[in-house]
Amino acid sequence: MRLKGRVATVTGSAQGMGEAIARAFIREGAAVIISDVNEEGAQRVADDIIRQGGRAYAIRIDVTKSEDAERLAQCAIDIFGGLDIHVNNAGISMTRLFVETERADLERILQVNLVGAFICAQAAVRRMLPRGFGRIINIASLSGQRGGVGRAAYGVSKAGLELLTKVMSVELAASGITINNIAPGAIATEMATQQHDQATRDAYHYLIPQRRYGRPEEIADAAVFLSSEEARHICGHTLNVDGGFQTAGLMFTFGSSKAPVPPAL
Ligand SMILES: NC(=O)c1ccc[n+]([C@@H]2O[C@H](COP(=O)([O-])OP(=O)(O)OC[C@H]3O[C@@H](n4cnc5c(N)ncnc54)[C@H](O)[C@@H]3O)[C@@H](O)[C@H]2O)c1
Numbered sequence: 001m002r003l004k005g006r007v008a009t010v011t012g013s014a015q016g017m018g019e020a021i022a023r024a025f026i027r028e029g030a031a032v033i034i035s036d037v038n039e040e041g042a043q044r045v046a047d048d049i050i051r052q053g054g055r056a057y058a059i060r061i062d063v064t065k066s067e068d069a070e071r072l073a074q075c076a077i078d079i080f081g082g083l084d085i086h087v088n089n090a091g092i093s094m095t096r097l098f099v100e101t102e103r104a105d106l107e108r109i110l111q112v113n114l115v116g117a118f119i120c121a122q123a124a125v126r127r128m129l130p131r132g133f134g135r136i137i138n139i140a141s142l143s144g145q146r147g148g149v150g151r152a153a154y155g156v157s158k159a160g161l162e163l164l165t166k167v168m169s170v171e172l173a174a175s176g177i178t179i180n181n182i183a184p185g186a187i188a189t190e191m192a193t194q195q196h197d198q199a200t201r202d203a204y205h206y207l208i209p210q211r212r213y214g215r216p217e218e219i220a221d222a223a224v225f226l227s228s229e230e231a232r233h234i235c236g237h238t239l240n241v242d243g244g245f246q247t248a249g250l251m252f253t254f255g256s257s258k259a260p261v262p263p264a265l
Helices: 016-027 039-051 066-080 103-131 152-175 190-195 198-207 216-227
Strands: 007-011 031-036 056-060 085-088 134-139 177-184 238-241
Touching (some): 031 066, 039 056, 056 066, 066 103
Parallel strands (some): 007 031, 134 177
């Protein structure tokens, strides 16, 4: 019960990693506002949590709308009496070559992944400041750290999020609010299922030392840690949860000139 008595808002929590994070927070004793553009999905997750005895409330928001960002933060206070933790998880993805990326695609991705995270965090922080405590967690991506094919628009939105985390962290460190990133590698969620074709899957299995996609629950466990009291001195950090993807250099079997054969998929 590492988050006992805490109140959290998680964007994009109708499915995938956001849902896993919300459920992990509930397991650790927090109350959670489930928020998503998918209202039905958010309600389904909240109803299920309540059925199991947890404290949850569903709200429809579009993270790109300032009034929705305000409604989300205020909802935590109105329903559960405060706001301690906010997770910027809502995101959209796209794999398209730089030369083929439409301006409209770029702008849509930046709006959701970067502007949305910015304004939702701002609304949350303004309510955390008077209390002298807060945790903001941004869900970034390995695509924001490495130059992956087809990741120009998506990658730049996540790289921007990492820098936003650093600036927020420096400005707010003395106020009792910590801001950190989790950068997932390849995680088996709806988004990855829809976006990753066989060539992408093969490439990930080859490049990730653990030779597998991560699970949403593995991201959620990292979010619990960064939200907990144990993480109180961690500021502006990016925690990669990626099976070693970012760390890996040349991989081959020692004593053999052959590169390892990736396991069957
Ligand atoms: N799956 C991966 O491999 C992977 C890897 C690295 C980073 N990420 C990031 O992790 C986060 C979660 O990814 P996921 O795989 O669980 O995705 P997902 O598509 O399964 O879930 C994303 C959720 O965000 C919601 N959403 C989208 N736009 C929204 C908006 N404007 N306002 C409110 N909600 C909105 C969707 O309705 C959905 O429920 C995203 O930010 C994504 O970029 C995913």
